[in-house]
Amino acid sequence: MRWIVLLACLATAGCATGPAPSASGGAGVRPVAVTLFRDTVTARMSDGGLCTGVREGRAGPWSTTLAGCPQTWPVAVLRPTGRPRLPLAPAAEAPWVTITPPDRPALGFGPRVGS
Template sequence: MLRSLALLLALSACAAAPGPDRPSGGSAAPRAVTLYRDTVVVQMSDGSLCTGVRAARAGPWETTLNGCPHTWPVAVKRPTTLPRLPLAPTEGDPWVRLSPPGNAPLGFGPRVGS
């Protein structure tokens, strides 16, 4: 019985430890950002998939990422009527702005040629 408990504790410690794709300290960065009509989907560098959903209103909208450990504020400055619009990092005129805690906001706009 004691041996089973020790094995269970060792396995749970391994599952909680950061792996090679999961940086410790919560320092994740957006790897891919996609804007849909009513949703923003962000794939993070730690493997999490985060979503922000529009409230029922027209025009620019704001939300918070959900479904992942990164509950960052999101501002959609330029909504799209396209069913799916992949975005890339941009310095000027972002369509979507992500605000990681303690860091400057990150802007994303349509990829060149989109």
């Protein structure tokens, strides 16, 4: 009987995972590294989180929402790539990818110089 009570307590403690992800994800958080793949975008955030946006369609520009981290922000891939992996850098003009934090302007990212 004590084992059942102990297991129930452990199971309950293991289910307490903290707050659910939110669109805000922290006022000062920003992407520090963005990588465009054929079917995904990854963003490593300044708080250490790794976010991923997955492509649902197969043709042309696409959009998604970041997942796997507290920052569930909209992402737009304006110029898809056929390359398996393309590191991106901040780009003020002609971005390939935009990430839009809440209550802030969209952040643009494009290929790094020499990519």
